Amino acid sequence: MRVAIIEDQTILRDSLARAIGQQDDMEVVAKASDAEDACDLVGKHMVDLVVMDVCTDNGSSGIVAARRIKERYPNTFVLVMTGMPEITFVQQAQDAGVDSFVYKNIRTDELLSIMRSTMEGYSTYPHKKDFCDEMPLNDEEIAILRLVCETKTRKEIAEELYLSEGTVKRHISEMLAKTGYDSILKLAVHAVSSGYIVPNMNED
Structure with a gap:
């Protein structure tokens, strides 16, 4: 090999x-x-x-x-x-x-x-880490949180994800309700400091 x-x-x-x-x-x-x-x-x-x-x-x-x-x-x-x-x-x-x-x-x-x-042709993948259990966010909410972690404004997030600013605001409110945080910035700091989100990782 x-x-x-x-x-x-x-x-x-x-x-x-x-x-x-x-x-x-x-x-x-x-x-x-x-x-x-x-x-x-x-x-x-x-x-x-x-x-x-x-x-x-x-x-x-x-x-x-x-x-x-x-x-x-x-x-x-x-x-x-x-x-x-x-x-x-x-x-x-x-x-x-x-x-x-x-x-x-x-x-x-x-x-x-x-x-x-x-x-030998056998794939090994881990179970998902516990962030989604700890903070059960859906894919769109995770995408928004990632952009918050990249210090994007609500307007920039809306433009990048093809959403209205009102929709982004609603998602953020739902994320805070799910996680118990009183600030999206505090949630973002936790996500980055814990390694659950690595900002600016290019997928292309």
Whole structure:
């Protein structure tokens, strides 16, 4: 199994490379810190499996890179990992064609096992994190909250989501009623500080 590791944290990247390199059926053929380099590395090194972080150097998204890899090299498997409980990463990864998705708090032996099962055609995805249980917001409300986290005004949110300002105001009132917060800014601060929303993550 020819593996590429795309991870911006040097210590984690090197420790993963050592663990993978110790396996009889695996070989690390490429490493990088920026997801922008991932697609080129797959072609250059004939990679079988890419293990890639969501958030990498220079603001690059591993999910965006995964989509490019799956479009250009459909036979290459992609396993995406993250340490953030961002509530839309799992769905974004599924939409991009990512084969497996894991959180970084798993053990190394679990990761190796998932890498092998992914190569055998079995997808692994986590259950949704507890933000939606804690704060049961629908997709439109989450989209509004994300834009609030990006410091957009109500008018800008309305324009971006093709809604009226009155509709945005109504949604915000409903979000506050659901969550018990008395301010949308307080809710936004909680969402960002907890890692449930990562502002300005480009999905394109």
